[in-house]
């Protein structure tokens with residue numbers, strides 16, 4: 001496609017390398033330039049309106065036009081636009097947000113530590129875990145287990161945790177201390193005749209076997225999303241967490257719950273850990289924490305994690321870690337306002353009210369002959385389509401459906417042949433209907449084209 005010289009599209013192609021994009025294809029196709037947002041909608045530069053069915057990147061809980069978040073940012077910008085939390089310095093927004101997050105945590109947590117992205121939070125978690133093992137005089141306890149299809153970010157360590165081929169291929173990852181255990185996707189991973197409960201138990205057995213093979217004294221932590229997001233919205237089978245958690249406790253392995261997508265209402269509870277009765281030692285939070293109006297992430301750690309780290313920092317003289325933007329006052333002020341609005345408007349109550357309708361429409365979409373499965377919980381869902389029906393390569397059908405949806409004014413996300421939906425939490429029932437009406441029309445169109 002050729003773009004007008006000097007247009008945003010042409011300048012984008014000329015100057016910008018995009019995340020998760022085939023760069024050569026982008027040179028041909030160019031970008032979709034989004035100009036503004038309001039509620040669950042975003043608008044491109046031609047004025048075309050789209051329902052943002054992914055809340056950006058699973059993140060804009062309050063929608064795209066929340067004036068109070070803009071006002072909170074402006075107030076803080078004028079008062080103290082920047083300060084840091086290095087070397088005993090602090091500021092009110094970081095203190096208030098740390099206090100708030102520790103109070104909100106579903107299990108007793110001791111401290112919050114601020115970072116700027118989910119990847120940084122998970123990367124920092126690994127550094128904390130290694131530092132702690134050294135502090136405890138267990139330098140051999142450094143291995144980390146995560147899961148095939150888990151998503152934990154893209155820095156060298158967090159991309160290693162991520163269990164998806166495209167995050168490893170040609171990057172020389174994963175690093176050697178990171179291991180992956182079974183993906184808890186019942187439909188594709190269960191053996192013939194295996195019940196969901198038996199499959200869940202086998203996932204826990206696989207984890208235990210890996211720990212025993214590696215040597216329990218070498219395994220420090222297990223990272224997992226309560227519900228997998230970018231791996232294809234994989235909801236754990238019945239009994240999964242009940243079987244996994246005792247294995248971790250048995251070998252004194254720390255549990256890090258990656259709540260970057262699930263946190264702050266996505267699953268219909270404050271945290272995914274609440275929904276599934278998880279008892280993590282550490283939690284990583286981001287995305288809906290600030291509705292992504294500004295980048296901020298946080299790591300919550302319990303006393304068992306904090307105390308040895310504090311001792312080690314005392315022995316060395318410092319906890320030699322921190323980002324210039326950690327706990328940025330403007331991002332923290334926006335996050336605080338975001339959490340306040342969620343409480344005042346009872347966004348969680350709203351999610352509980354509309355989620356059954358969202359899930360019903362998701363399942364109705366999956367009754368199409370091209371679909372093989374619907375998965376989801378709360379306001380998170382996906383439909384997997386069958387590329388075999390098309391006799392095309394994996395991902396081709398998902399890509400076509402995604403494109404047809406976008407054409408109709410719906411932005412969803414295709415993860416190979418799975419199409420994910422994760423709209424702003426404030427979405428109304430009518431908007432849910434509009435979203436799935438477009439999705440159904442797009443699938444019908446693709447089915448007709450492909451015969």
Ligand code: PLP
Pocket residue numbers: 057116117118119120122151152153154225229230258259260261286
């Ligand atoms: N963890 C989970 C569960 C995520 O979904 C993501 C991003 O999608 C990350 C971590 C990484 O966050 P970021 O993109 O902010 O680095």
